[in-house]
Amino acid sequence: MTQGSSRTSQALKDIRSLKVVAIHPDDQDGEELRGQLRRIGCEVQMVWPSLDALPDGTDVVFLAVRPETLSIQFPWLDAKGTPPVIPVVSYENPIVIEAVLQLNPYCLVPSPVRSFGLLTAIAISLYQHKSKRTLEHYVGRLEDKLADQRKIQQAKTILMETRKLSEQDAYDLLRAQAMAKRQPIEVMAQAIIQAHAVLDF
Structure with a gap:
């Protein structure tokens, strides 16, 4: 079995244990939706027309987009x-x-x-949602790393100006202080920035 087919097989197994909230009228279409989801193996909770908070552990939400829901927050x-x-769409007009x-x-x-x-819609939504969250996590880590680099650069500049050091010597001093105090270099950089701000006040 290839990696792709194995991943698909696991995704389909996961769908069978999903907790689904369906914000949908309790009409024939709602009954069909609930029935199909239960046949797939999902645990289904039907509500209508509004829902202030999702139940804990909700994996997927089906939302009937109808004129009466357009004004609901x-x-x-x-x-x-x-x-x-x-x-879940039953109308096609610009507002919907x-x-x-x-x-x-x-x-x-x-x-x-x-x-x-229906099964394909769930599988695609879960896969794309997971991919989006992975990307957001990656971007967040990059942003944190860039913020740390800016702190280190600012701390180096402070050391260069106050102690008349070269950039390399300032970095070496910063790293040595971090190692001596068993702290990450970005933590030491932040401490230098804060101390400089207090003394410069």
Whole structure:
């Protein structure tokens, strides 16, 4: 089995244990959605029309985008760690399309709901959501690293100006002080910056 097929197989297994919230009317289409999700193996909670907070452990949200939901605010949508949202769309007009775009979904499910495409929509949404979070984590680490480099550069500049050192000597002194105090060099750099700010006040 190739790595790609193994990954797909694992993803499909994971889907069978998902905790799904469906913000959808309890109508025929809602019953079809709930039934299909349960046949896949998901644990489903149906609510309508609003939901102030997602239940703990929610993996995926299905949201019926209808005229009566357009004015409803969902506070959890902008929260950190919000799971992927899959719109269920029964209308195609500019207002509904704009509402769907604001959800920033990876895919959608047309209404009336059918079995075909539902599993794929979940798999794509979960995969893309995981990829996005991995990228955000990577970018966050890069930003932290750049911030640390700026601190080190600022601390070196302070040492160069106050002690009349070359850039290399300033760095060597900074590193030596960090090693002597068993601290990361960026922590020592921050301490030098803060001390300089106090003395320069």
